Amino acid sequence: MRGKSWRIAIALFVVLLAPGCGERPEATAEPSPVGGPALIRRLTESQYRHTLADLFGPEAPVVARFERELRAHGLIAAGTSEAGISAFAMEQYDAAARALADYLLAPERRAAYLPCTPRAEVAFDADCAARFVARWGERLFRRPLTEAQVARYVDAARTAAATLGDFHEGLEYALVGLLIAPQFLLRIEHVEPDPARPGGYRLDPWSRAERLAFFLTDSTPDEALLAAAASGELDTPEGLARQVDRLMGLARFEDAVRAFFRDMLEFDRFADLAKDAQIYPAWTPEVALDAQEQTLRDLVWHLVREGGDYRDLFVLGETHMTRALGVLYRQPVPPRQGFARIPLSHDGSRLGIQSHLSFLALHAHPGRSSPTLRGKAIREIFLCQEVPDPPPNVNFSLVQEGPGARPTARERLAAHNTEPACAGCHKVMDPVGLALENYDGAGIFRREENGAPIDASGFLDGTAYEDAAGLARALRDHPETPRCLVEKLYRFAVGRDTVWGERAYLDWLVEAFARAGYRVPELMRTIALSEQFFAIAPPAERRWAARTVTLEEDRP
Amino acid sequence: MSGISRRRFLRGVLGGTVVTVGLPILNCLLDDSGRAFAATGKRIPVRFGTWIWGCGMIDRLWVPEQEGTDYALPPHLEPIAPYRDRIAVLSGFDVVLDGVPNKPHVTGCLGLRTGIPTPDLEVKAPTLDVLVADVIADTRFRSIEVCSAGIERSYSYRDAGSPNPSETSPLALYRRIFGEGFVDPNAADFQPDPRDLVHKSVLSAVSEERRALLAAVGAEDRHRLDEYFTALRELEQKIALQLEPPAPVENFQKPEPPPETPVDAEIEHVLENHRLMAQLLARALQANQTRVFNVLFSDTASNLRKPGTSSTHHTLTHEEPVDPELGYQREVAWFAARSMEAWRDFLDALAAIPEGDGTLLDHCLVFAHSDCSDAKAHAVEGIPMMVAGSAGGRIRTRLPPQGPGRRHLPGGAHPDAGHGGEHRSLGYAVHGDQPPPRRAARLKRPCRVPWRRPEGGWMRILLVEDDPQLGDTVRRALAAEGYAVDWLADGAGLEAALACEAVDLLVLDVRLPGRSGIDLLRALRSGGPRIAGAVAHRLRRHRGQGARARRRRRRLPHQTLRDG
């Protein structure tokens, strides 16, 4: 009897538990951190500009011309850890530094930037100079200066003041030095021994503050964050969470989201984009700028303000539009200036950011569309599926006829998709791009090409669709879509390519992303608070030494 | 600029596979007479530059049929007829891929400019112009890069992370050279600006941070920091120049600012921008603002366009059918002809400046080249090149040397290309699919200086393997990953090779004729050059499993390199 009642009890217990089995599994713990190297990352153009605006006010002039940023592993953010500084860039930073210092220390406004009033105009006030250098040096170098560093810049100011006969001009040149110093232009990460793991290393608090600030605000650490670094607040989980939440509440958080998507969507390539004025008369430089702003505004609106699901970006039916854009989208736009929220198309046929002009026109030729470029872009940008380069010695005799023979792109690309040497890659790219053929090289809707109707049906990794709206839904539901975003956002945060050892961490992040309803701000918070974000791996030399192979005797 | 021996210069500039450089060029750039850039203007300095046009040429319209001095100018070379006695036309020279995948429009161009073909834009060595500038540039700008087709690239690299950007607008170029910071060499009164003095001292104060910073970062990052400090030092030197009274330049007049022009790839705009920028560049060279320049006339995947057409030059090379009457692609030929006319425009701009007893062109050495020969096939064999200018009278360029080219491919291996006669030519050997020549001949190559990528992923590998098939497979597999591989058939020349070359990884077959790999390693360890680590890996032939199996096994050491 007792045994039976035990069994009944167990059975009841199991039955009671059963409903619980259908629930989501508990959040798994973060896998132990693998870590990466301490990096030296160059400031991007937007980070440079934001930093100067935050430190010196939005009116402060930035007279530098910026060179094209290096893209590595698909992201400019990853390229920052590989990019050098060319002679041209040095020239430009120097010119910007001098113009800025001149502006800030001009008599009418220098009071705002001097922490002290000098005792005399001409005589050198070493004390005041030291305070000036320490204050701005700390903000610019993103950590307190050592005494030696302060002394060096004060000496430079002293020499300058002596030569030019004016204390403030001396300070100007000290500021110029600070503005072109490597500790300002490069984010040099410092490591310190980790008290929690003997023999291990961790980023020092200011380097952690840097990573947080540039990831979550695309700008330099503010005073509060620097104070938190100095006081040890960033060493505690609660302190770190407090700072992360504070940073994410700033207006600059939206700038960080914009910076990420501008990088991921490759908007820097707009600088090279030209459309033929005869074929696309509606495409103007104003349109090019508005198109980028449209997509970024939609992204911020949907992801940050509305707390929306990332995947829904591909099926968004509403957008921000200006009158200049309205000409190409063929939609009425009420306000004379600026953006209005209106439907993307009048019949709901155009959905998602992949049907924005910023995508369609960027991945197309100057005078016509390109299913291959668009397909490749969708694969690489949204699905992280790499498409290899074309083989150099392609036989083009198959596509030699004039346009009359094959009026639509689908027919022209048919050879690419059947010829064995080409089909491998083209089968991956073209069907996706062909779905977007109803949008010409500038993104304008069309029903036919060269008089022949356009067929926009196809498959995306097993999901069939009839048209671009169908592709939108297929993209939304594709399992790689959220995973790719996680990988790219993480790479953006740490500024390098991911390594094999981080796979478990990325899996965990994808899980967290799904649990949070695919909300991007949540994902950013998860990354910022994870151990992996700050983890440092042992230096390379030591790892290399550990790998030395001992000789083994040859056995017959 | 310390004293540079010819050997070191060769090591630097010829970081490529098999290259011979015309000795006269060396002399003019290296010896005392070349380096005496006297401020008195007595000796006029030599300038060096490159000029790139995209998508190659049409064989029958560009390649001269005859060699020697009296070759007939083919139709596309007719624009340069006035300069034929100052131009050498080089045809039939190939970039040797050696198993490296050919990325269209990139591998040929960068392989030519760095000597090491790469499957992408991650160059393994600085480009030729950077190395030359390292030697001869002591001017305000170490080099100036321009592009007339609206692209900010230049194909001039210090290393993979440091490309030199191009100016794309004539007005911006003007402002950069003749705007703020320009000191007119003929200005009647020169007053050094005390602000420049102060500026320079601030820059040198910043560079005092160098030692402390380099100590604080890891080995991989030191290289990038060093690059920063080099750029800083150059800026300092630039300001130092502004503090000295400039040497007066005969016939120099500061040019007027050019009009603001549309910057895009429409052919008329490109030709106009190119003309304007060539004229500005010529004045800049005359006034000693720079000694080295790079011009990208059209991108290597040429983006040139006619307005109202949907195809660029590049897409036409692939899609335009061959005209049955002409025997080549008509529109492509049109763009190729315009490119050669632009080259003539460039020479015109240089020749228009009187200098000494000749013109600026006489004191220049301009190396013009494309990225491929036949754009449709992205062929890197027979890339068209031209050398223009007399480099101060030290170059005789009337001979159009013709390299072996693919037309002259006999059955076996080829030694280094070279020509007899007074003038050795710029050339590359043909390898194609043949195994490379082994033994001592290979070691005669100049030693290379390895250039590291910051993560330390790239290495120079010396492979010692006697089995020809295995060795070839291994070599190809490693080369395909982008490593530079040398292959010795036995251990005999190993020490000599190690003495000559700086090798990062030595891969020894255990079983070798003569001494075994183990013995060799022991010998090296005891008395040879310092080796950080060596991998002795037993490679077995897997019967019937083919090359893939071998390659898979091969992955292990190179995986080691990746993680390390």
Next chain:
Amino acid sequence: MIRTLTALAALSLAAGASAAEAPDFVRDGRAGFVVSHIAYALGPDAEQAGTCPRGMTRNYHEIYAATPEGRRRPGESDEAYQERLDAGARRLASGPGGESYCLHPELAPPDPWYRTVERSDVPVPGIDLDGRADPDDFPSPEGEPGVDNQFYRAVGCNRSYQSSGSSNRFNISMLTGSWGILFLLEGVDDLREDPEVRVHFYANGDPIRLSPKREPLAYASYAPKREPRFHAVANGRIEGGMLRTEPVDMLFQNEVNSMYLDRPLRDGRLVAEIGSDGRLQGFLAGYTPVEEMYDMQFGYRDGRTRKGELAPERLRLHTAFGAAFVLGHTCHGAWQALHRLADGHPDPDGRFTTISTQYRIEAIPAFVIPPEEVAP
């Protein structure tokens, strides 16, 4: 056999196409348009058609130069002669008390030197406005009788209204964006045959949107001017792809020398072909009140600033007088001709107060934003 099959195939394709494709510019039965080109529809050049046997109209300077005192004196320099001509012309253009005939043409004596087109047998483009074929109506170039185009008569012998002249180029000022015309069709069920549509006529409140090559772009968004007087609505029908509207009074604008003027059209109607790509081509025709017509083209008496205030008298006077010189007419001669040739809307005394006017227009698809939706 093959021919029949091909023809059948073509037919079915065409039918299929029109059924499957709702044109992009018609949405929920509404289609908006912006006028992309407008000019007066005038008859042939005088020289070519021989319509001015008594010569062309003369301006004040030419009239003065023909008088004995207006002749050049021997040894007179160019500048001195020009000055004398200017003074003489100014005298001819003013009354005894100095009042300007450009601002007050009603005070002037008849101008014997103003020329008009007398013949009626030259082909003149336009539509029949009054449904009658009167003796002073013209035949259209297609041979249809009854074209009412008295404005052409009034200016057909003026140099500046010939095809090489500049008076008929006011399209340029429309392209600079200072004024414009919008149409909005509602209730469009079929673009080829629709017995009932409503057509709105608006003065455009926004500058026309142009490509970098300065050609008007289709599918731009425009808000009409807010004042109700710039809004008119009429019934219309579409027959054989041709839109015709009932007469209604309309008001648009003109701009000359930064002065805004009214461009009224009484009993105006639109007769235009609607292309499948949304291009309209045809005539906007009606009767322009003579005084406003005089102001628009000759006198600028009512020229107003953008704020609606009367422009300074100096500006109006100088513009009118200068126009007379450059364009080759006298202010009062033109005013008299317009009154003489007026053919519409008689006043209680039986005098006609409006003159038939034909505009040739082209329009392209546009979005007309209802005024209440536009932020001020």
